[in-house]
Amino acid sequence: MKKRLHWLLLALTAGSLHAVVVIKGTVVENESGHPLARAVVAAQAVSGGLPFTIRTDSNGAFQFAALPAGSYVVSAVKLAFAEVQYGQKRWHAAGMPITLADNDTADLTIRLPHYGAVTGVVLDENDVGLPEHDLAVYSNTRPPRMLARARTDDRGMYRVWGLPPGTYLVRTLSKQYDDGGYLPTFYRDAPTVEQSHTIKATLDQQVDHVDIRPTPGQLFTASGRVTGSVSTPPTVTISADTGTEFGGIDSAGNFSFSPMAPGNYELLAQGTDHGRPLAAFQIITLDRDRGYSINLTGLPTVQFVFEDTSGQPIDPRQVQILARRKDLATETKAETLLVNGKLSLVPGRWEVALAPTTSYCAMGFTPPQSELAEHGRADGWNEMLLTSGSQNIVKFVLSSSPATLSGTVRTAAGDAVAGVPVFLEPFDLDPRKRLPEIRTMRTNGKGQYQFGGLAPGVYRVLATFEFQMPEAADMESSRAMTVKVEEGTKTVFDTEEFVIRN
Numbered sequence: 103m104k105k106r107l108h109w110l111l112l113a114l115t116a117g118s119l120h121a122v123v124v125i126k127g128t129v130v131e132n133e134s135g136h137p138l139a140r141a142v143v144a145a146q147a148v149s150g151g152l153p154f155t156i157r158t159d160s161n162g163a164f165q166f167a168a169l170p171a172g173s174y175v176v177s178a179v180k181l182a183f184a185e186v187q188y189g190q191k192r193w194h195a196a197g198m199p200i201t202l203a204d205n206d207t208a209d210l211t212i213r214l215p216h217y218g219a220v221t222g223v224v225l226d227e228n229d230v231g232l233p234e235h236d237l238a239v240y241s242n243t244r245p246p247r248m249l250a251r252a253r254t255d256d257r258g259m260y261r262v263w264g265l266p267p268g269t270y271l272v273r274t275l276s277k278q279y280d281d282g283g284y285l286p287t288f289y290r291d292a293p294t295v296e297q298s299h300t301i302k303a304t305l306d307q308q309v310d311h312v313d314i315r316p317t318p319g320q321l322f323t324a325s326g327r328v329t330g331s332v333s334t335p336p337t338v339t340i341s342a343d344t345g346t347e348f349g350g351i352d353s354a355g356n357f358s359f360s361p362m363a364p365g366n367y368e369l370l371a372q373g374t375d376h377g378r379p380l381a382a383f384q385i386i387t388l389d390r391d392r393g394y395s396i397n398l399t400g401l402p403t404v405q406f407v408f409e410d411t412s413g414q415p416i417d418p419r420q421v422q423i424l425a426r427r428k429d430l431a432t433e434t435k436a437e438t439l440l441v442n443g444k445l446s447l448v449p450g451r452w453e454v455a456l457a458p459t460t461s462y463c464a465m466g467f468t469p470p471q472s473e474l475a476e477h478g479r480a481d482g483w484n485e486m487l488l489t490s491g492s493q494n495i496v497k498f499v500l501s502s503s504p505a506t507l508s509g510t511v512r513t514a515a516g517d518a519v520a521g522v523p524v525f526l527e528p529f530d531l532d533p534r535k536r537l538p539e540i541r542t543m544r545t546n547g548k549g550q551y552q553f554g555g556l557a558p559g560v561y562r563v564l565a566t567f568e569f570q571m572p573e574a575a576d577m578e579s580s581r582a583m584t585v586k587v588e589e590g591t592k593t594v595f596d597t598e599e600f601v602i603r604n
Contacts, residue, residue, distance in 0.1 A: 123202035126165035127210030129158050129178045133306055137162025138214060141180040148173040148199050148521045148544050173199040173521050173547070176210060182264060183214040184305055187570065191602075193267055193305055196567045199521035199544075218303030219263040222289075222312035224254050224274055229315075231258020232277070232284070237314070238344060240271040242300050248345060248431060251275075265303035272301060274316040275344050278361040283321035285363050286344060291315045321361035323391045328355040328371045330380055330398030336373030338396065341429035342366070364389050368429050370450060371396045382490050383449035401446040402488040404470075406439075407497045411465060411589075416500055418442045422457035423498075424537070428485075449490045453483040455537045456498060463557040465589075466499030479528070481557035482535035501557075503590030508552035510596045511545050511565040518549030519565070519599045526553050527562040527577055529584055540571060558589045566600040 129141040143164045146153040149172060158164045158178075175197045179185040187197025188210055200208050224235045235254045239262050240246035249270070252260045262272075272289040288298035289312050301309050328336045328351065338349045338357045342365060351357040369384040380398035406423060408416035418441045426436040428451045438457060439445060456464040467480035471487055480498070488494060507526070511519045526541040533539070545551045545565070564572060564582035572580065585595045 121171045121204035122168040123171050123205065124165065124167055124207040125169060125174065125176060125200070125202070125210070126163070126207070127212060128162045129164065129180070129212045129214060130162055131183075132213040132215040135213075138180055138183070141178050141183075141214065143176065143178045143212070145169060145174045145176050148175065149546070169202075171202055171204050171206070173201045175199050175521070175544075176212070178212045178214060180214060182216060184217055184266065186212055186214055188212055190570070191568065194570050196523045196570050198567060201521075215305040217263060218265040218267060218305060219261060219308040220265065220270070220272060220301055220303065220312050221259070221261045221308060221310050222272070222314065224258045224260065225313060225315045227315070227318065231256075232279075232316070233258060235277050235284070235316070236275040238273055238275060239265065240273065242269040242271055244295070245343065246271050246295060248343070251345065267304050269300040269302050271295065271298050272312055272314065273298070273344075274314050276321055276361065276363045277316070278321050282318055283361055284316035285319035285321075287314055287316040289314050291317070293317060319363070321363060322388050323358060323361050324349075324367065324369070324386070324388055324394065325356075325358035325392075326394035326396060328357060328373070328382075328396045328398060330373065330382075331375050332373035332380065332398060333376045334374050336371055336380075336398065338369065338371040341368045341370070341431045343430050346429060346431045362388060366430065368450065369394065369396060370429075370448070371398060372448065373398050379446065381448050383488075399491040402449050402490060402492040402494060403444045403446055404488065404494045404496055405444045406441040407495060409497065409499050411499060411501055416462075421459070421462055421498075421500065423454055424457050425452055425454045426483075427452050447488055449488050449492075451485065451487055453485050454496065455483050456481065456500070458537075458555060460504065460555040462500040462502055463504035463555060463589075464498055465501050465557065466497075468497040470494035470496060479531045479535075479557060479559055481559075482528070482531050482537045484535070501589050504554065505556040505558060505587040505589060506552065506554045506592045507556060507561065507563075507585065507587055507595055508550065508592070509563075509594055511549045511551065511599055512596065513599055518545075520545055520547045520549055522549070522565050522567055522599055523569070524551040524597075525562075525564045525566075525569070525572055525577070525582075527564075527574070527582070528557075528559060529562045530560040533574065540577075542571065556587055558587060560584055560586050563595060563597055564600060565597050568600065568602050 129138045139160045141158045144153040144155045176188040189198030224232045233256045239250045252262045254260045274287050277284045290299045292298045349357040349359045372381045382396045423439045424436045427434045464480040467484040469486040562582040580600050587593045
């Protein structure tokens with residue numbers, strides 16, 4: 103008993119030596135003010151480190167009871183609701199840090215709005231709803247990127263939710279009924295993206311009457327046979343900009359897909375022969391019913407070679423490579439490759455990049471196909487095409503002297519701004535290749551920031567609480583400043599906090 107009391111006294115004494123603060127509050131639904139149970143609340147110290155997280159109770163309440171004194175950004179999120187950072191001015195603005203001294207308590211109310219939604223009816227030629235008709239919502243980009251899919255009910259009605267504020271495209275997908283087929287059609291009854299109309303999603307709002315009348319038309323069937331020695335049943339998929347589908351395949355390797363619209367597609371077949379992976383990849387154009395023979399072979403191999411700017415080899419164990427496979431529908435999640443030796447990858451289109459590090463930066467990239475080689479910055483995603491059974495060499499040229507960019511953020515009056523987000527955009531790098539799109543960090547207590555591991559090039563810098571993550575258009579409208587960094591340099595770039603004046 104005495105020993106237990108001794109340890110308890112020690113713990114209490116130690117606690118009194120380290121000042122603590124309390125952050126508590128309630129998370130509620132924005133429209134109704136009703137408490138939100140089981141929302142996730144995070145308190146992220148501006149000084150860095152992992153965030154403290156907790157879930158709200160049945161009354162929407164939360165409490166961080168013993169945090170170290172300091173500055174925190176507090177946020178809350180729940181399924182179907184937009185994430186909110188406490189103190190943000192508007193949607194997608196950055197939250198204002200809460201600074202707490204010894205034994206302070208903050209009592210907060212965080213209101214979560216619902217994401218936007220879109221509803222409508224898919225109609226036939228006589229304005230009768232089409233049941234079980236698939237459609238998709240796309241980003242308003244070129245090319246569009248599929249974000250969500252839905253299927254109509256028995257009356258042809260649909261609803262897609264979870265849309266952040268922004269503009270989107272809506273399109274029906276191919277559908278074969280007993281009495282005929284329908285081609286993919288954009289809202290408002292447009293066959294191409296150039297003729298389509300966008301819809302605008304906002305928080306806590308639903309866009310109604312986004313009705314689409316898909317164009318009747320002939321659909322075609324892709325079928326064939328997968329050949330090759332396999333010990334397990336193979337799989338075959340077909341990809342288009344509308345998504346990826348698995349084909350039905352029998353024990354003899356005969357496969358077929360549901361009827362599809364004319365266009366370009368990618369076929370991928372995979373199987374194993376007593377543990378040895380096999381695959382085959384084809385790019386096809388479907389303009390009539392077609393049959394294809396797909397022969398499974400060994401996976402293509404890739405050997406990564408690394409050199410410095412003087413042509414001297416670099417030990418592959420000192421670097422990491424990120425890779426993601428691309429098809430017409432989407433990109434797979436990036437994975438880290440172990441590059442010490444030859445690698446076997448599934449055939450098709452891939453993108454590879456040097457994983458972020460402060461030790462090296464990418465200066466050059468040479469893919470297996472010389473015709474795909476691009477001039478310009480290599481410190482982003484670099485594309486390569488791997489054909490079935492091929493042997494490939496990929497070369498990165500690296501510099502062991504990446505640049506550093508640092509500075510101080512001040513108000514218009516000259517005061518240092520602590521905890522303000524600073525955004526760094528690689529301005530002269532193709533947006534489709536960026537890794538990541540924009541880097542971000544918050545200034546320390548003295549208003550200072552620092553980005554390391556930078557490749558030579560031109561960057562835009564913006565310091566502001568107005569955005570959580572600005573788009574390129576936001577960087578432009580905010581008059582973000584440009585700065586050029588050179589290999590191995592430590593560039594100092596002070597900037598002024600950007601504030602939107604209402």
